[in-house]
Amino acid sequence: MHNNNKELTLSAPLSGPVLTLARVPDAVFAGGAMGDGIAIDPLNDTLHSPCAGVVIHVARTGHALTVRADNGAELLLHLGLDTVELQGDGFSVLVKEGARVSNGQPLLRYDVDKVGRRCKSLVSLLILTNGEDFQARPITLKNVKVGEPLLHIIARTPQAANTEERAGPEVRAQVRVAHRGGLHARPAALVRQTAQGFQSRSQLHFAGKSAPCNSLIGLMGLAVGEQDDVQVSCQGPDADAALQALIAALATALPQDRHAAVAPASHPVPKRPAEAGVLQGVCAAPGLVDGPLFKLNAISLPPDAGGHDPAGQRQAFDAALNEVRREIDGTLAQAKRLGNTDEEAIFAAHLALLEDPALLDAAAQAIDGGNAATHAWSQSIDAQCQVLQQTGSALLAERANDLRDLRQRVLRALLGETWHYDVPAGAIVAAHELTPSDLLQLSGQGVAGLCMAEGGATSHVAILARGKGLPCLVALGAALLDQEQGQAVVLDADGGRLELMPGAERLAQVGQIRQERQERRAAQQLRAHQPAATLDGVSIDVAANVASSAEAADALANGADGVGLLRTEFLFVDRHTAPTEEEQRAACQAVLDAMGDKPVIIRTIDVGGDKQLDYLPLPPEANPVLGLRGIRLSQARPEILDQQLRALLQTRPLERCRILLPMVTEVDELLHIRRRVDALCGELGIERRPEIGVMIEVPAAALQAEQLAEHADFLSIGTNDLSQYTLAMDRDHAGLAARVDALHPALLRLIAMTCAGAAVHERWVGVCGALASDPLATPVLVGLGVRELSVSPVQIGEIKDRVRQVHETECRRLAHGLLKLSSAAAVRHACHQHWPLR
Numbered sequence: 091m092h093n094n095n096k097e098l099t100l101s102a103p104l105s106g107p108v109l110t111l112a113r114v115p116d117a118v119f120a121g122g123a124m125g126d127g128i129a130i131d132p133l134n135d136t137l138h139s140p141c142a143g144v145v146i147h148v149a150r151t152g153h154a155l156t157v158r159a160d161n162g163a164e165l166l167l168h169l170g171l172d173t174v175e176l177q178g179d180g181f182s183v184l185v186k187e188g189a190r191v192s193n194g195q196p197l198l199r200y201d202v203d204k205v206g207r208r209c210k211s212l213v214s215l216l217i218l219t220n221g222e223d224f225q226a227r228p229i230t231l232k233n234v235k236v237g238e239p240l241l242h243i244i245a246r247t248p249q250a251a252n253t254e255e256r257a258g259p260e261v262r263a264q265v266r267v268a269h270r271g272g273l274h275a276r277p278a279a280l281v282r283q284t285a286q287g288f289q290s291r292s293q294l295h296f297a298g299k300s301a302p303c304n305s306l307i308g309l310m311g312l313a314v315g316e317q318d319d320v321q322v323s324c325q326g327p328d329a330d331a332a333l334q335a336l337i338a339a340l341a342t343a344l345p346q347d348r349h350a351a352v353a354p355a356s357h358p359v360p361k362r363p364a365e366a367g368v369l370q371g372v373c374a375a376p377g378l379v380d381g382p383l384f385k386l387n388a389i390s391l392p393p394d395a396g397g398h399d400p401a402g403q404r405q406a407f408d409a410a411l412n413e414v415r416r417e418i419d420g421t422l423a424q425a426k427r428l429g430n431t432d433e434e435a436i437f438a439a440h441l442a443l444l445e446d447p448a449l450l451d452a453a454a455q456a457i458d459g460g461n462a463a464t465h466a467w468s469q470s471i472d473a474q475c476q477v478l479q480q481t482g483s484a485l486l487a488e489r490a491n492d493l494r495d496l497r498q499r500v501l502r503a504l505l506g507e508t509w510h511y512d513v514p515a516g517a518i519v520a521a522h523e524l525t526p527s528d529l530l531q532l533s534g535q536g537v538a539g540l541c542m543a544e545g546g547a548t549s550h551v552a553i554l555a556r557g558k559g560l561p562c563l564v565a566l567g568a569a570l571l572d573q574e575q576g577q578a579v580v581l582d583a584d585g586g587r588l589e590l591m592p593g594a595e596r597l598a599q600v601g602q603i604r605q606e607r608q609e610r611r612a613a614q615q616l617r618a619h620q621p622a623a624t625l626d627g628v629s630i631d632v633a634a635n636v637a638s639s640a641e642a643a644d645a646l647a648n649g650a651d652g653v654g655l656l657r658t659e660f661l662f663v664d665r666h667t668a669p670t671e672e673e674q675r676a677a678c679q680a681v682l683d684a685m686g687d688k689p690v691i692i693r694t695i696d697v698g699g700d701k702q703l704d705y706l707p708l709p710p711e712a713n714p715v716l717g718l719r720g721i722r723l724s725q726a727r728p729e730i731l732d733q734q735l736r737a738l739l740q741t742r743p744l745e746r747c748r749i750l751l752p753m754v755t756e757v758d759e760l761l762h763i764r765r766r767v768d769a770l771c772g773e774l775g776i777e778r779r780p781e782i783g784v785m786i787e788v789p790a791a792a793l794q795a796e797q798l799a800e801h802a803d804f805l806s807i808g809t810n811d812l813s814q815y816t817l818a819m820d821r822d823h824a825g826l827a828a829r830v831d832a833l834h835p836a837l838l839r840l841i842a843m844t845c846a847g848a849a850v851h852e853r854w855v856g857v858c859g860a861l862a863s864d865p866l867a868t869p870v871l872v873g874l875g876v877r878e879l880s881v882s883p884v885q886i887g888e889i890k891d892r893v894r895q896v897h898e899t900e901c902r903r904l905a906h907g908l909l910k911l912s913s914a915a916a917v918r919h920a921c922h923q924h925w926p927l928r
C-alpha cells in the first residue's frame with residue numbers, strides 16, 4: 091500500500107461490512123477511549139495485517155495484537171468484543187511478538203463458530219493507538235474484502251493541516267441533538283474533535299446562524315438546546331464519512347454530563363458562627379503566620395494609540411500563544427498525575443479555546459489593523475465573552491470565565507519581563523483563586539502564606555502549598571477581596587481563620603509560637619533517623635509516600651524507615667507511550683536503590699476512575715470513581731498488570747520489594763493476583779515470591795479484613811479513598827472539603843476492624859493515606875493497632891516525635907472510646923484534649 095513515510099493507506103484486515111466506531115456495541119471502543127479507528131463485522135476467519143510493519147504486542151489471550159507500521163503508526167487489531175474472556179480458546183496467533191510482517195500477511199485465525207457463539211459480538215476493531223501523532227480517516231463505510239483500501243493514516247503536522255484540500259461536493263443532513271443541556275462545552279468539544287478527524291470542512295447551522303465545527307466558541311454560540319434540530323454540512327474529499335460521524339456525535343447523548351450538572355464556581359463554604367474581624371475558610375496547608383495582606387489584581391492595559399507593526403505584533407502573539415499552550419500542557423499533565431479530572435477537563439477546554447478560530451481570527455484582524463497584540467487579544471476575548479453571555483444560558487456564561495482566564499495568561503506571556511507579581515517577601519497573598527504556576531512564582535518570592543476566596547483543600551494548588559510548607563486557606567469567600575491592600579493579618583491555617591485585625595499582643599504571640607515551632611522542628615530533624623517507639627516500647631515504622639526515586643532519596647535523607655507507598659501510576663505520567671517492562675523495572679529498581687537497605691512497598695498501577703494516563707486509555711465512565719480502577723484494571727487489561735508484575739519481580743533484592751494491590755474489594759481478587767504472581771515467579775525462576783499486601787480503601791475491604799489477612803502478608807489503609815467511599819463524599823469536592831475527614835468515627839471503626847482482622851492472622855497494618863501525616867491522628871492510629879505510618883517525606887521527623895510522646899496502652903484505651911463520638915469534629919476535639927499538640 092502507498093506509504094510516503096508519513097501517510098499510509100491501510101488495507102482491510104478482514105472482509106465484511108465496515109462500521110464507524112460510534113456504531114460498535116461497546117462503550118470503550120465507541121467512545122473512542124482506545125483511540126480512533128474503524129470496525130468490521132467479519133465474514134472470514136483470518137485477520138490479516140493492514141500494512142507492512144512489526145508486531146509489537148500479542149495479547150496473552152490471542153484475541154488481539156498490535157502492529158507498528160513503518161511510518162510509526164501503532165495499530166491495535168482486536169478480534170470480537172469481550173473476547174479476552176475466552177482466554178485464548180478458539181484463537182491461533184500465526185506470528186510472534188517482534189516479527190516483521192508484510193501487508194496482507196495472515197496474523198490470526200479464529201474458529202468462527204466457537205468464538206461467535208461465546209463472545210458478545212464478532213465486530214472487530216482496527217484502532218490507531220498513537221493518535222497524538224497520527225490521524226485516521228476512513229476511506230469507505232461499505233463492505234470491504236481483505237486487502238482493499240480501508241483507512242488513511244496521516245501524520246499530525248501543522249503542514250498537513252494547512253495543505254488540506256477541501257474541494258468536492260457538499261453533503262448535508264438534519265439531526266436532532268440528544269445531548270443533555272444542548273451543545274454546551276463538552277458536547278461541543280466532542281463535535282469539534284469528531285470534525286477534526288476528517289479533511290472535509292464541516293459546519294453546523296441553526297436558527298439562521300452557522301458555525302464551523304472546528305470552533306468551540308462558534309458551536310457554543312449557536313445556543314443549540316437539547317432536542318433541537320440542526321443542519322450539518324460537510325464539504326471535502328471525505329464528506330460522507332464526516333457527515334455520518336458528526337450525525338452520530340450530535341445524536342448520541344454523552345453517557346454522563348458531570349460538568350454540565352455542576353456549576354464549577356459556586357462552592358458553598360461550610361457555615362460557622364461568624365466571629366468579628368475573622369474570615370473563616372478551609373485549611374489547605376497548615377501553619378500560622380502574620381504579615382501584610384497583598385491582593386493580586388487582574389492585569390489592566392493602558393490605552394493603545396495603535397499604529398503598530400503587524401508583523402512584529404503577529405510574531406509576539408504567536409510566541410505568547412505557544413508559551414501559554416506549553417504551560418497548559420504542563421498543568422494538564424500534572425492534573426492527570428494527580429487524578430484531578432475536573433481540573434483536567436477545564437485545562438483541556440482551555441487548550442481547545444486557545445486554538446479557536448473565532449478568537450484567533452478576530453485578534454489577527456485587529457493586529458493587521460495596527461493594534462497592539464495585547465489589546466487585540468483582549469478585545470477578541472471581550473467580544474466572545476459577550477457572545478456567550480448573550481446566549482442566555484448560565485452554563486455557557488460560565489465559559490466566559492474560562493475566556494477571561496485565558497486573557498490573563500496570554501497577556502502575561504505577551505507582557506513578559508514587564509509583567510510579574512511584585513509581591514514583598516513575607517506578605518500574605520490574597521486572590522480569587524491561584525493557579526499552580528502562580529503558586530510556584532509566589533513561593534519563589536518568599537511569600538509567607540496564601541488565601542483564596544475559592545478553591546478546595548485537595549486542589550492541585552493546595553498540594554503544592556503543602557509540599558512547600560506554605561500555610562494556605564481556601565474557600566474564604568468573596569469578602570477576602572474587599573480587604574485593604576497592605577493591612578496586617580494573621581493567617582491561622584490550622585484553625586481555618588484569617589484574622590483581619592490582630593492587635594500587638596496577638597502579633598507577639600504569633601511570633602513566639604512560630605519561634606517555638608522552628609526550634610521544635612530542628613530538634614525533630616536531629617532524631618528523625620532513629621527508630622520511633624512509644625513510651626512503653628511499641629515500635630512504629632514511619633515510612634514515606636513517594637512517586638519517584640528522587641523523592642525516595644529525599645525520604646531516606648529525612649529519616650524514612652522505608653517507602654510505605656510508591657504510586658507507580660505517577661512514574662510515567664508525562665509519557666504518551668506505555669513504558670516497557672524494562673523501563674518499569676528500572677524505575678522501580680531506582681527507588682529500591684535510593685532507599686539503602688530499607689523495604690519499599692510498590693503499589694501496582696492505580697489508574698482509572700479519576701486518574702487517567704495518556705498511554706492507557708480507558709473507557710469513559712458514568713461514575714468514574716465507582717468504575718474500572720485500581721486492581722479492577724486487570725479485568726479489562728490483564729496484560730498490563732502482568733507486565734508490571736514481571737517488572738517488579740525482576741527488581742533486586744526481591745526481599746525488599748513488597749507488592750501492594752489497590753482497590754481490592756473481595757478475597758478472590760487477591761487470590762487471583764497471587765496465583766498470577768506465583769505463575770510469573772515460576773516463569774522467571776524465582777523461588778520465593780515477594781510479600782503481597784492489600785490496600786484497605788473501600789469499606790468492603792475493611793469489613794473483610796480478617797479474610798483478606800488470611801491470604802495477604804500485610805494490609806495498608808488508604809484513608810483518602812476510604813473516606814470518600816465511606817462518607818459518600820468526593821475527596822476533591824471543594825464544598826465538602828471540611829467534611830471529608832478521615833477522623834470520622836465511622837472511619838475509625840473500619841480502621842479498628844481492619845487491625846482486629848489482621849491480628850487474627852498476625853499480619854501488620856499500615857496507613858498510607860493522608861491521615862497518617864496528621865499528627866493529631868498519630869495516637870489514635872497507634873491505639874487502634876496500626877504499626878506503620880507512611881507519610882509525606884517532610885513530616886517524618888514530626889510524626890516520629892509524636893509517636894515518642896505517647897503510651898500505646900493509653901492510646902488503645904482512649905482510641906476505642908472515640909468510636910462512639912458523634913462526628914469527626916468531636917473526635918478532633920477529644921484528640922486535642924487527650925493528646926495536645928505542642
Ligand code: PEP
Pocket residue numbers: 655657696787807808809810811812858859860
Ligand atoms: C488512599 O486512597 O488513601 C491512597 C493512599 O491512595 P491514593 O491517594 O493514591 O488514591
Ligand code: MG
Pocket residue numbers: 752787808810811
Ligand atoms: Mg486510593
